[in-house]
Amino acid sequence: MNKRRRFLACLTTTALLPLLPVRRPKAAPQTDPENAELIRILLELLPDNPASCRLGDRALRHYRHIGNAEDFPDRLLGSAARTAVRTTDQMRRHLRSLSDADFAAGDTVTLDGWIMARSEAEAIALVSLYRTG
Amino acid sequence: MFADFRELPDQHQVDCDLCIIGGGAAGISIAREFIGTTTKVCVVESAQEYEDATQHLYQGAPQPAAKRARSIEDGVHYGVPAIHSRLRYFGGSTNHWGGYCVPLDPEDLEKHDWIPDSGWPIEWRELSGFYPRAQAVCEIGPYIYDDRLWRRTVDAPYAFDAQYLVNRFYQFSPPTRFADRYGAALKTASNITVLFNANVMNIGLAANAASVDHITLKSLAGKSGRVTARHFVLASGGIENARLLLASNDVASRGVGNSRDLVGRYFMDHLYDSVGSLLVSENPQRLMAQYAEITPESSGHPLAKAGPESDSVMFQAALSPSPAAKKRNSAGAVALFIRGDWSRVDEGVRAVYEAVERDGNSASESYGSYLLDILRNLDTALPAVKNLVQGKSPPHLPVLFAIAEQVPNRDSRITLAGEKDALGMPRARIDWRLSEQDRRTFAQMPDLLAAEFGRLGIGRVHKSPWLDEDALYLYRGDFSRILEPGRHHSGTTKMAHDPARGVVDADCQVFGVSNLSVAGSSVFPTIGSANPTLTIVALALRLADHLKDRLSR
Numbered sequence: 001m002n003k004r005r006r007f008l009a010c011l012t013t014t015a016l017l018p019l020l021p022v023r024r025p026k027a028a029p030q031t032d033p034e035n036a037e038l039i040r041i042l043l044e045l046l047p048d049n050p051a052s053c054r055l056g057d058r059a060l061r062h063y064r065h066i067g068n069a070e071d072f073p074d075r076l077l078g079s080a081a082r083t084a085v086r087t088t089d090q091m092r093r094h095l096r097s098l099s100d101a102d103f104a105a106g107d108t109v110t111l112d113g114w115i116m117a118r119s120e121a122e123a124i125a126l127v128s129l130y131r132t133g
Numbered sequence: 134m135f136a137d138f139r140e141l142p143d144q145h146q147v148d149c150d151l152c153i154i155g156g157g158a159a160g161i162s163i164a165r166e167f168i169g170t171t172t173k174v175c176v177v178e179s180a181q182e183y184e185d186a187t188q189h190l191y192q193g194a195p196q197p198a199a200k201r202a203r204s205i206e207d208g209v210h211y212g213v214p215a216i217h218s219r220l221r222y223f224g225g226s227t228n229h230w231g232g233y234c235v236p237l238d239p240e241d242l243e244k245h246d247w248i249p250d251s252g253w254p255i256e257w258r259e260l261s262g263f264y265p266r267a268q269a270v271c272e273i274g275p276y277i278y279d280d281r282l283w284r285r286t287v288d289a290p291y292a293f294d295a296q297y298l299v300n301r302f303y304q305f306s307p308p309t310r311f312a313d314r315y316g317a318a319l320k321t322a323s324n325i326t327v328l329f330n331a332n333v334m335n336i337g338l339a340a341n342a343a344s345v346d347h348i349t350l351k352s353l354a355g356k357s358g359r360v361t362a363r364h365f366v367l368a369s370g371g372i373e374n375a376r377l378l379l380a381s382n383d384v385a386s387r388g389v390g391n392s393r394d395l396v397g398r399y400f401m402d403h404l405y406d407s408v409g410s411l412l413v414s415e416n417p418q419r420l421m422a423q424y425a426e427i428t429p430e431s432s433g434h435p436l437a438k439a440g441p442e443s444d445s446v447m448f449q450a451a452l453s454p455s456p457a458a459k460k461r462n463s464a465g466a467v468a469l470f471i472r473g474d475w476s477r478v479d480e481g482v483r484a485v486y487e488a489v490e491r492d493g494n495s496a497s498e499s500y501g502s503y504l505l506d507i508l509r510n511l512d513t514a515l516p517a518v519k520n521l522v523q524g525k526s527p528p529h530l531p532v533l534f535a536i537a538e539q540v541p542n543r544d545s546r547i548t549l550a551g552e553k554d555a556l557g558m559p560r561a562r563i564d565w566r567l568s569e570q571d572r573r574t575f576a577q578m579p580d581l582l583a584a585e586f587g588r589l590g591i592g593r594v595h596k597s598p599w600l601d602e603d604a605l606y607l608y609r610g611d612f613s614r615i616l617e618p619g620r621h622h623s624g625t626t627k628m629a630h631d632p633a634r635g636v637v638d639a640d641c642q643v644f645g646v647s648n649l650s651v652a653g654s655s656v657f658p659t660i661g662s663a664n665p666t667l668t669i670v671a672l673a674l675r676l677a678d679h680l681k682d683r684l685s686r
Contacts, residue, residue, distance in 0.1 A: 103583075114594075115595075
């Protein structure tokens with residue numbers, strides 16, 4: 001390759017660089033230390049089977065699509081959970097109370113045809129976020 | 134008595150007080166009311182028993198190519214050709230009805246801002262008083278359609294929030310085949326003649342078009358005749374009533390009662406389809422006890438009869454959106470049946486039950502109102518949902534099956550086609566049109582059910598893919614292509630206060646024609662979600678009372 005060709009190739013690459021997709025390395029998301037234990041309990045509670053993982057991925061895509069994937073941990077694992085949840089059973093009851101309130105308010109999300117309480121969808125999305133990075 | 138038109142002389146004329154065109158649920162119910170009176174009644178019926186040639190007089194005209202995928206006349210209904218969606222012989226469609234009996238709801242008769250052309254011209258009390266008598270005609274139990282029917286059969290009914298869901302109860306007729314059950318009484322009545330093998334060709338108006346002078350009859354063999362009467366009742370079904378009025382255009386050029394171009398319009402049918410499936414997280418036996426078909430044992434239940442259990446009247450509960458929910462959703466009425474083979478519970482569900490029980494938890498507290506239990510089931514549930522989409526019914530996923538109201542639509546109509554039947558009558562062309570509001574009527578149900586099933590820990594709802602707005606393109610916006618019609622042809626001679634809004638008045642008399650009434654579901658201004666036979670009979674009894682009074686003057 002002569003100098004002129006090498007120069008043109010370099011110029012083209014530089015010009016296109018901002019347009020190329022950037023592939024970020026897979027890494028666990030930043031976790032508020034206060035949430036870490038709650039997320040560990042949540043991961044323990046929710047099963048790691050293909051169907052629920054698939055649904056969790058859909059939920060995560062849904063929340064990323066509407067742009068608030070980073071917000072819902074606070075609602076799910078906010079101050080109420082921090083004081084009340086130490087075990088999987090307590091997490092189960094915590095989720096139940098949230099989903100009861102969602103269903104009572106008609107606050108539902110449809111994923112793959114399944115109509116779920118918003119907190120349920122958020123929970124499986126959160127699990128997906130922490131399982132897949 | 135029974136008479137055969139074919140055996141009468143050609144050009145024979147029958148003279149009577151009351152001529153009833155059609156011997157189905159409405160016609161037979163009215164005729165029975167006159168047994169033993171001084172009123173001379175003639176019931177005109179095409180055939181005494183089923184005959185192919187007579188049935189094919191019902192064959193509709195082909196649909197335009199653009200709308201041929203699914204239609205009332207050319208489609209397939211429950212695996213049989215659509216021509217059999219109504220039956221043209223003595224007893225009419227009661228010869229194949231399923232026996233579902235349920236009254237309309239009071240609010241079905243009201244005018245609703247969100248449903249165009251809604252509102253009956255009669256008050257609820259003017260109809261409801263006839264239901265108890267109609268119950269007896271349909272051979273069902275007392276007029277009870279509320280949770281008193283669960284007494285002694287359901288211990289702890291689910292408490293759905295009445296702002297969202299309400300229970301709807303059905304009683305099941307044996308089903309009564311009206312000709313078999315009531316034919317003998319009509320045959321032996323000295324003042325009643327049932328004239329078989331006589332097809333009505335024309336409703337002959339007097340020269341001033343203000344009354345009917347006679348009707349013209351014809352047999353398939355070509356014999357002609359006529360019936361004169363003081364009063365005529367047209368009771369030949371939702372399609373045929375309109376066809377006969379439109380085809381009788383020798384005096385009134387647009388047809389009888391059609392000066393406002395309303396005959397045949399507002400054609401409605403119930404819409405049948407699944408709105409989803411239910412992944413049960415509760416003990417399914419509890420749901421089954423509440424929503425399955427129940428034949429009460431003879432122990433003080435209102436529908437129990439003395440003798441063998443099978444003599445009791447079977448009943449079933451369904452779920453409907455509350456009036457408030459329909460208003461919020463700007464939608465029509467729906468009855469939702471939970472169907473499934475309950476003896477074969479999903480393996481995944483069973484595993485969850487067993488695991489919960491092993492852990493020593495009480496079922497009522499722990500069953501899968503929790504997301505955990507639901508997700509554990511999805512591995513087995515998802516393939517089952519795929520089967521459902523492909524038209525197979527997975528026995529372990531109860532199907533949420535809906536009967537939905539079609540709202541009135543002026544452009545959904547019966548017209549006359551150029552083609553003629555074997556007797557030379559123009560065939561009916563049925564242009565069945567649904568609206569976005571009808572889709573919304575279905576679409577409200579999965580969300581209502583999901584919220585209440587979720588709140589009460591019953592399970593989770595999977596919405597049928599066809600209700601997804603993104604799927605609209607699959608049926609090009611016309612979802613009549615994918616739905617099953619209920620074969621409850623209605624609305625084509627609707628009842629109204631004002632001739633500008635309907636074909637018959639509140640007494641079911643054709644506006645402007647003093648001695649012609651219409652009976653049957655063609656007079657329904659709206660259809661609710663109720664199967665129509667009980668209301669057809671109730672309105673027929675109401676008309677019979679009115680005519681008795683009128684003909685005795």
